[in-house]
Amino acid sequence: MSNFSKEITGSVASLHISNNSDMSKESTETIQVEFDGIVEDKHRSYMRGAYEGESVPAGTVRRNDRQWSAVSLEELTKIQESMELETTLTATTLTANLCFKGIPNFSQLPKGSQLCFPSGAILMVEDYNPPCSYMSEKIAQTHTTTSGQPPKRLAFVKA
Incomplete structure (x- = not known):
């Protein structure tokens, strides 16, 4: 039987939470994660409404597979360079809860990948959350x- 698991070692660069209506995130030193998500974060819930473009009609109540979001510093740098941004693109800008360093292809981690922390906490990758037009407009x-010049309105989606 072959072993399909691969271990990648990275570290947490920053943590962010939000309970704001504008989706902005604030940096924090620690987060508390429970089964329904990150305590005090807007996306904490067992259920959520489906977004436009999903396989079910928008607003349909479904299991929340977006309780947390993450990016890597390496991918942020690639996106920043691709968009030719003058200022640094940060995890806060993209409203991510966690930012890792040392995992250059973080967004390509397959569904089911486990992120294991020294505390014993484990976060599981549920899905890839593609760049959205809302975030592209915010960056612009x-x-x-x-x-x-400001970046083109959909430059982030294409980066």
Whole structure:
């Protein structure tokens, strides 16, 4: 029988939580994770409404598979370079709860991957959350490119 598991070692670069209506995240030193998500975070819940574009009609109540979100510093750098951004693209900008370093292809981790922490906590990758047009528009409003212009409205989606 072959072993399909592979261990990748990385570390937490930053942590963020939000309970705001504008989806912004605030940095924090620690987070508490329970079965329904990150304590005090807006996305904490067993259920959520389906988003437009999912396989069920928007608003349909379904199991929440987006209780937390994460990015890696390496991928943020690639996106920033691809978009030719003048200012740093951060996990806070993308409203991610966790930012890792040392995992360059973080967004390619397969469903079911386990993120194991020294505390004994384990987060499981549920799905890939693709770049959305809302976030692309937010970046276009808050960042400039190396040419001094705002990025194109959907540049983040394409990056």
